[in-house]
Amino acid sequence: MTFFPSPVRAVALAAALLAPLLASATNGYFSHGYGAKSQGMAGVGIALAQDGQAAASNPAGTAAVGNRLDLGLTWFAPSRGADIASNAFGADAGYSADETKNYFIPDFGYTRVISPSTSIGVAVYGNGGMSTDYASNPYARFGATGSAGINLEQLFVSPSVAYKVNDSHTIGVAVNLAYQRFSAKGISLFSGFSAAPANVSDLGADSTTGAGVRIGWTGKLTPALTLGATWASKISGRFDKYKGLFADNGGFDIPENYGVGLAYAASPDWTLAADVQTIRYSQVGSVGDPVAGLFAGQALGSAGGPGFGWKDVTVLKLGVSHQWRRDLTLRAGISFANQPVPDSETFFNVLAPGVVRNHLTVGGTWTTPGGNEVSGFFARAFGQTVNGAGSIPPGNPPGFGGGNANVHLQENILGISYGWKF
Numbered sequence: 001m002t003f004f005p006s007p008v009r010a011v012a013l014a015a016a017l018l019a020p021l022l023a024s025a026t027n028g029y030f031s032h033g034y035g036a037k038s039q040g041m042a043g044v045g046i047a048l049a050q051d052g053q054a055a056a057s058n059p060a061g062t063a064a065v066g067n068r069l070d071l072g073l074t075w076f077a078p079s080r081g082a083d084i085a086s087n088a089f090g091a092d093a094g095y096s097a098d099e100t101k102n103y104f105i106p107d108f109g110y111t112r113v114i115s116p117s118t119s120i121g122v123a124v125y126g127n128g129g130m131s132t133d134y135a136s137n138p139y140a141r142f143g144a145t146g147s148a149g150i151n152l153e154q155l156f157v158s159p160s161v162a163y164k165v166n167d168s169h170t171i172g173v174a175v176n177l178a179y180q181r182f183s184a185k186g187i188s189l190f191s192g193f194s195a196a197p198a199n200v201s202d203l204g205a206d207s208t209t210g211a212g213v214r215i216g217w218t219g220k221l222t223p224a225l226t227l228g229a230t231w232a233s234k235i236s237g238r239f240d241k242y243k244g245l246f247a248d249n250g251g252f253d254i255p256e257n258y259g260v261g262l263a264y265a266a267s268p269d270w271t272l273a274a275d276v277q278t279i280r281y282s283q284v285g286s287v288g289d290p291v292a293g294l295f296a297g298q299a300l301g302s303a304g305g306p307g308f309g310w311k312d313v314t315v316l317k318l319g320v321s322h323q324w325r326r327d328l329t330l331r332a333g334i335s336f337a338n339q340p341v342p343d344s345e346t347f348f349n350v351l352a353p354g355v356v357r358n359h360l361t362v363g364g365t366w367t368t369p370g371g372n373e374v375s376g377f378f379a380r381a382f383g384q385t386v387n388g389a390g391s392i393p394p395g396n397p398p399g400f401g402g403g404n405a406n407v408h409l410q411e412n413i414l415g416i417s418y419g420w421k422f
Contacts, residue, residue, distance in 0.1 A: 026381055026411065028313045028340045028354050029152065030257070030279055032361075033057070034125050035109060036072050036417040040363015040377035041319025042333025044273040046261025047218055047228030048319075051375070051419055052109025055160035056123045057275075058216035058230040058261075059172030063119040063162035067112050072375075072417030074105040078131075079383075080409040082138055082350040087392060087403035091141035097132035097149060097353070107417070117164045123174070127154040127254075137186050138350050142400050146202075148186030150351045154254065155179040158214065168221075174214045178235045178254055181207045184242060187351070193398070195299035196244030206241035208252065224265040231258040234283065246286035247305040255280045255287070268323070275317040281310040281340055291348040295393040308352055309345030313337050319361075331363040331377070339386065346388035346405040353407035356381040373419040383410035 026032035033043025035053030045054065049061025052070035081096040111121035137148040155178070162172035183205040191197040216230035235254040243250030259277035266272055282288035289307035298305055319333035337357045341349050349355075363377030388404030395402070 026356060026359065026379075026413075027277070027315045027335075027337050028279055028281055028310065029154075030127050031125070032335060032359050032379060032381075032413075033317075034123070035070065035107065036363065036375040036377050036415050037331065037365060039074075039379060039413070039415060040331035040333065040361055040375070041273060041321060042317040042335040042359055042361050043315075044261060044263075044275045044317045044319040044333065046216070046230055046259050046275045046277075047226045048261070048263035048271070048273040049218075051417070052111050052121060053107060053123050053125060054109070054111065055121055055158050055172065055174045055214070056109075056125050056156070058218065058228050059158075059160040059174035059214055060162050060170045060216040060218040060228065060230075062111050062121040062160045062172055063113075063164055063170045064218070065111050066421065068110070068419055068421045070107075070109040070417050070419040072107040072415060074107070074413060074415035076103040076105055076411065076413050077101060078409060078411045080132060080353050080407075081134075082346075082353065082408070083406045084138060084392070085404050085406065087141070088394075088401035089141045091138070091401070092403070093136075095134055095136055095138040095350070097134050099133035099135045099147065099149070100131070103131075119162045120160065121162075122157065122159045124155070124157050126156065132351055132353070134186070138405070139187060139189055143189040144186055145188070146186045148351070150184045151182065153181045169219045170217065172216045176212045176214055176232060176235060178210050178212065178237070179207065180209070180237050180239075180252065180254070181205050182239050182242060182252065184245060184351075190300060191244065193294055193300050194244035195301040195305070199240075199242055199244035199250070200300065201245070203241040206239045208237040208239055210235040210237050210254070212254070226263045228261045228263075229259070232256065244301040246301065247289050247307050248285050248303055249301060251284075252286050253284045255284050270323075271321040273319045273321070275315075277315045277317070279313045279315075282312045291345055295398050297398075306348075308348055309342055310340040310354075311338070311342065313340045327367045329365045331361075333359075333361045335359045339384075341386050341407065343386055343389040344391055346386055346391040346407050347393075347400070349386075349407050350405050353386075353409045355384045355386045355407055356409050356411060357384055358382045371421055373421070374416070375419065376416045377414070379411075379413040381409075381411035381413070383408065
């Protein structure tokens with residue numbers, strides 16, 4: 001006897017195969033969008049469903065795209081690192097975290113209409129991107145050895161169902177099944193500040209699984225104007241191997257997030273769309289708790305212990321789509337976000353410089369003679385630096401000689417997908 005139908009087992013197997021390839025970082029460590037069409041429009045998707053990845057943004061969109069299968073692959077190339085200045089221990093230098101330069105992120109989406117009012121689907125996609133690889137360890141002057149860095153990967157498998165309440169309104173729900181994997185190296189100097197000193201660094205990869213829910217709505221207020229809203233619950237996670245690094249005994253939850261969007265068909269050939277999304281990083285202790293407690297005697301890994309000090313991120317996404325000719329659609333977009341990393345928190349965020357804020361994207365879709373689709377996009381996350389403000393504690397242990405860590409990041413992202421319509 002089996003508890004899952006074979007299609008679900010197949011998706012679970014695909015997830016296991018794809019997990020080693022996942023890494024990205026755009027809005028904090030959430031992707032700027034899901035699916036090549038959305039990513040070509042700065043990630044809009046709450047009110048504008050375009051392909052089989054619709055449920056990743058809003059499960060109500062599962063009902064809007066018909067019967068289709070989409071397979072995509074994205075090349076992600078970040079450039080990140082840190083500079084240390086005015087340090088009494090002689091750590092002043094520039095440090096590159098680009099020892100690993102290229103990442104490849106696959107995605108999968110499937111939707112099917114099963115009745116005039118009901119559609120089902122599944123989206124497989126990834127987040128991640130607290131990923132750094134320093135050949136020259138920025139913490140070496142403080143007693144660290146070897147190369148340094150961390151890597152976080154998050155994979156989601158999201159089966160969805162959408163129901164058309166009437167001709168104007170649709171509601172949807174998706175179950176977010178999440179797999180997370182994390183590793184850290186070269187930061188054993190922080191063991192002396194930990195409640196579990198043997199569980200801080202150089203322990204290989206650890207993984208955790210969890211589940212949550214995403215709900216959504218779309219409403220066509222006029223023939224040209226569609227609104228949408230979505231909310232996703234927090235998903236619990238815990239890295240036992242690193243219970244001495246992360247607050248709350250290794251806790252690492254995926255944060256709650258929500259947003260609203262609109263799509264406006266300005267003409268038969270032009271569509272304008274906008275989303276506003278909020279990601280609640282501050283509500284996850286290991287990510288949002290400030291590191292200041294570390295130097296005031298609060299141990300890493302303890303209940304309510306020090307974290308990376310990230311603030312919540314709110315992102316405004318603006319996109320445009322133009323049907324340039326019958327078989328070719330062009331897209332573009334721009335997005336703006338607030339800074340998740342405060343200037344007082346940069347010393348620990350040498351490991352996780354998720355500081356980019358603004359994206360510019362372009363993309364397009366060619367419809368083949370057989371009616372299928374080839375879509376592509378390019379996104380540029382503009383370089384951003386956060387200069388520390390008293391971010392390195394002064395003095396000898398528990399201080400680190402004072403000064404500042406300045407962290408920086410920029411990204412190029414290129415993706416392609418093929419969509420079968422049936």
